[in-house]
Amino acid sequence: xxxxxxxxxxxxxxxxxxxxxxxxxxxxxxxxxxxxxxxxxxxxxxxxxxxxxxxxxxxxxxxxxxxxxxxxxxxxxxxxxxxxxxxxxxxxxxxxxxxxxxxxxxxxxxxxxxxxxxxxxxxxxxxxxxxxxxxxxxxxxxxxxxxxxxxxxxxxxxxxxxxxxxxxxxxxxxxxxxxxxxxxxxxxxxxxxxxxxxxxxxxxxxxxxxxxxxxxxxxxxxxxxxxxxxxxxxxxxxxxxxxxxxxxxxxxxxxxxxxxxxxxxxxxxxxxxxxxxxxxxxxxxxxxxxxxxxxxxxxxxxxxxxxxxxxxxxxxxxxxxxxxxxxxxxxxxxxxxxxxxxxxxxxxxxxxxxxxxxxxxxxxxxxxxxxxxxxxxxxxxxxxxxxxxxxxxxxxxxxxxxxxxxxxxxxx
Amino acid sequence: xxxxxxxxxxxxxxxxxxxxxxxxxxxxxxxxxxxxxxxxxxxxxxxxxxxxxxxxxxxxxxxxxxxxxxxxxxxxxxxxxxxxxxxxxxxxxxxxxxxxxxxxxxxxxxxxxxxxxxxxxxxxxxxxxxxxxxxxxxxxxxxxxxxxxxxxxxxxxxxxxxxxxxxxxxxxxxxxxxxxxxxxxxxxxxxxxxxxxxxxxxxxxxxxxxxxxxxxxxxxxxxxxxxxxxxxxxxxxxxxxxxxxxxxxxxxxxxxxxxxxxxxxxxxxxxxxxxxxxxxxxxxxxxxxxxxxxxxxxxxxxxxxxxxxxxxxxxxxxxxxxxxxxxxxxxxxxxxxxxxxxxxxxxxxxxxxxxxxxxxxxxxxxxxxxxxxxxxxxxxxxxxxxxxxxxxxxxxxxxxxxxxxxxxxxxx
Numbered sequence: 023x024x025x026x027x028x029x030x031x032x033x034x035x036x037x038x039x040x041x042x043x044x045x046x047x048x049x050x051x052x053x054x055x056x057x058x059x060x061x062x063x064x065x066x067x068x069x070x071x072x073x074x075x076x077x078x079x080x081x082x083x084x085x086x087x088x089x090x091x092x093x094x095x096x097x098x099x100x101x102x103x104x105x106x107x108x109x110x111x112x113x114x115x116x117x118x119x120x121x122x123x124x125x126x127x128x129x130x131x132x133x134x135x136x137x138x139x140x141x142x143x144x145x146x147x148x149x150x151x152x153x154x155x156x157x158x159x160x161x162x163x164x165x166x167x168x169x170x171x172x173x174x175x176x177x178x179x180x181x182x183x184x185x186x187x188x189x190x191x192x193x194x195x196x197x198x199x200x201x202x203x204x205x206x207x208x209x210x211x212x213x214x215x216x217x218x219x220x221x222x223x224x225x226x227x228x229x230x231x232x233x234x235x236x237x238x239x240x241x242x243x244x245x246x247x248x249x250x251x252x253x254x255x256x257x258x259x260x261x262x263x264x265x266x267x268x269x270x271x272x273x274x275x276x277x278x279x280x281x282x283x284x285x286x287x288x289x290x291x292x293x294x295x296x297x298x299x300x301x302x303x304x305x306x307x308x309x310x311x312x313x314x315x316x317x318x319x320x321x322x323x324x325x326x327x328x329x330x331x332x333x334x335x336x337x338x339x340x341x342x343x344x345x346x347x348x349x350x351x352x353x354x355x356x357x358x359x360x361x362x363x364x365x366x367x368x369x370x371x372x373x374x375x376x377x378x379x380x381x382x383x384x385x386x387x388x389x390x391x392x393x394x395x396x397x398x399x400x401x402x403x404x405x406x407x408x409x410x411x412x413x414x415x416x417x418x419x420x421x422x423x424x425x426x427x428x429x430x431x432x433x434x
Numbered sequence: 435x436x437x438x439x440x441x442x443x444x445x446x447x448x449x450x451x452x453x454x455x456x457x458x459x460x461x462x463x464x465x466x467x468x469x470x471x472x473x474x475x476x477x478x479x480x481x482x483x484x485x486x487x488x489x490x491x492x493x494x495x496x497x498x499x500x501x502x503x504x505x506x507x508x509x510x511x512x513x514x515x516x517x518x519x520x521x522x523x524x525x526x527x528x529x530x531x532x533x534x535x536x537x538x539x540x541x542x543x544x545x546x547x548x549x550x551x552x553x554x555x556x557x558x559x560x561x562x563x564x565x566x567x568x569x570x571x572x573x574x575x576x577x578x579x580x581x582x583x584x585x586x587x588x589x590x591x592x593x594x595x596x597x598x599x600x601x602x603x604x605x606x607x608x609x610x611x612x613x614x615x616x617x618x619x620x621x622x623x624x625x626x627x628x629x630x631x632x633x634x635x636x637x638x639x640x641x642x643x644x645x646x647x648x649x650x651x652x653x654x655x656x657x658x659x660x661x662x663x664x665x666x667x668x669x670x671x672x673x674x675x676x677x678x679x680x681x682x683x684x685x686x687x688x689x690x691x692x693x694x695x696x697x698x699x700x701x702x703x704x705x706x707x708x709x710x711x712x713x714x715x716x717x718x719x720x721x722x723x724x725x726x727x728x729x730x731x732x733x734x735x736x737x738x739x740x741x742x743x744x745x746x747x748x749x750x751x752x753x754x755x756x757x758x759x760x761x762x763x764x765x766x767x768x769x770x771x772x773x774x775x776x777x778x779x780x781x782x783x784x785x786x787x788x789x790x791x792x793x794x795x796x797x798x799x800x801x802x803x804x805x806x807x808x809x810x811x812x813x814x815x816x817x818x819x820x821x822x823x824x825x826x827x828x829x830x831x832x833x834x835x836x837x838x839x840x841x842x843x844x845x846x
Contacts, residue, residue, distance in 0.1 A: 114794060150761070255748065383526075
């Protein structure tokens with residue numbers, strides 16, 4: 023955790039988190055970068071556990087990303103172990119970084135008693151510094167000796183870097199009369215934090231699904247959660263979301279559209295959105311949480327691109343920081359997105375109030391009402407671009423002096 | 435002009451500006467928004483003057499943009515008048531805004547004695563407020579009565595909004611033994627300033643070129659000048675660059691690749707780059723001018739997209755503000771750009787020093803030397819992405835507390 027003050031948008035408490043049958047884990051202070059706090063995390067799963075991953079789209083992926091993509095392909099998505107370190111991203115570290123990733127997987131595999139390829143990795147921290155994994159030989163056996171299924175707050179803390187609070191969410195879902203658990207943790211503070219690359223999210227469940235089914239569910243949910251958030255538009259070399267499902271058995275479900283998964287998909291999606299929103303709520307310097315909804319676009323993809331353009335606009339974000347109901351900047355951002363939009367049918371709402379319609383300011387616009395909404399900490403901006411029925415919602419935070427202070431004034 | 439302190443990156447003086455044969459103009463304080471400074475500008479050209487325009491790519495173009503695109507098409511690029519107002523963008527003003535644009539062109543045409551379609555328009559200022567052009571009937575005759583070819587600083591001031599200094603540049607070129615003049619003015623401060631939408635650039639010359647030739651030259655030069663700069667990545671509803679060429683005659687050149695234009699193209703391009711760089715130097719809150727060069731990309735377009743991704747990255751821009759030689763953020767931004775790049779061949783220079791090679795930090799990297807460069811006000815970042823021979827250079831400024839102060843703390 024960072025020594026920065028806790029974000030004013032943080033939830034009051036770390037939530038109650040249910041254990042997931044089959045999932046055991048532990049964390050330890052390995053002193054990789056931080057002192058006196060856990061920074062090394064390992065989770066262990068039963069044989070046959072399904073795993074799925076969504077990775078950064080960066081063309082400069084970190085070594086653990088390369089490793090984990092290959093491992094998922096080799097094993098067909100059957101994993102036994104997840105190993106995560108905070109403080110060093112093992113990114114842009116060349117051939118030595120690749121070897122460090124391989125070696126860390128080997129050390130974990132030997133301790134867990136599985137194949138090297140059955141270990142997924144994630145790293146977060148400084149870019150460009152070599153990761154020394156020799157100490158893993160000392161610390162991973164200690165974690166393994168004390169595995170538990172309950173210490174989720176320690177787990178969420180061990181994967182954090184500049185985060186100001188640990189992030190977790192837990193729900194249950196019904197699959198054909200059977201109750202399953204979905205419990206996840208995440209880290210991130212700034213789409214990438216100062217030098218502390220990365221957004222990470224890990225969701226664990228005992229749902230009975232195959233790797234292919236889990237991958238489909240994870241990919242779809244990621245689009246509407248982690249990939250529907252932005253703090254500063256920057257993308258890390260290490261961004262990774264994993265899902266693990268321990269419920270492998272006779273009635274394992276392979277079809278992501280199986281009607282028995284309806285409730286599970288809803289709850290799984292909710293956990294993902296909740297975790298992603300917590301990352302935004304820990305955005306560097308954030309004082310306002312912003313929901314941007316675009317309606318009336320050509321399709322959902324166009325709506326999302328417009329929404330992200332609004333959400334990434336420095337001028338929209340600084341207007342929110344200044345509690346300024348500056349809808350002209352929203353017009354500008356919608357125009358800049360490059361997607362089809364009918365200027366003369368454009369409608370904009372700030373909070374519940376319609377501020378613009380038919381391509382100009384609404385005759386009923388009350389600056390006073392709009393400003394009252396802007397003074398709250400949960401800001402809603404909704405735009406109908408007037409060309410179709412595509413819609414999307416994304417989440418971001420405001421751009422404040424705090425962001426500049428964290429990223430410019432604190433030297434690395 | 436803004437009442438903000440003059441940018442520390444401003445040129446020491448407004449440059450010496452040559453008159454352009456045939457171009458007469460004037461400016462007046464019409465009180466559209468500002469008091470005690472010119473905010474209405476009109477230029478008048480001889481019959482047959484070639485004109486060309488490059489406009490915002492925004493899907494929410496302002497009324498004067500719609501008007502001017504149509505006028506250029508109707509006249510085939512033969513224009514007699516340019517009318518510009520500052521303080522009101524006439525953007526997102528619906529049918530009334532369209533009428534205001536038409537009416538302003540009509541008023542100017544009646545005074546100049548030309549067709550309405552021979553008047554080009556540009557507006558810059560607040561979005562969403564109706565532009566009242568009735569006062570133009572009073573002020574444009576006064577401008578017309580005092581037309582001159584010399585008062586360029588007044589002209590540059592009349593088109594400004596939150597700019598902290600007037601922007602001009604003037605050069606001569608040789609076309610087949612004949613010396614022609616190229617003189618331009620620009621405004622902009624922030625890709626769009628607080629509520630003051632817009633970047634504008636107007637370049638005047640007496641070169642003997644046809645409208646089609648001028649359009650080709652302008653489009654090409656804009657890509658390497660105004661479209662190769664960014665302050666905050668935002669795009670205005672009103673961005674416009676015009677070129678006017680009064681040298682219509684018997685030896686008028688139609689082919690933009692005519693060898694007689696070689697020197698003219700170079701000088702014209704230099705004027706455009708100089709003006710565009712002045713806009714960056716007036717970027718809101720800027721304390722450092724940043725040149726980003728990408729080499730080794732698939733092609734020039736890919737290189738430019740990577741360069742703009744680096745130049746728009748809040749994390750790169752805040753690192754420069756903090757005088758932090760944080761090349762890891764450059765790696766992140768290159769990776770995020772989505773263009774082909776070979777992580778393991780990537781090379782990065784900060785100033786003259788190579789800081790990274792072969793996908794990792796250079797063994798000769800001296801943080802001390804890199805930091806010394808970061809302490810200057812003219813920062814150079816160069817990256818070879820290792821896949822081809824495409825290259826591009828773009829310019830931006832750092833992201834500072836000043837930007838937040840201007841855009842969040844000053845209420846509109």
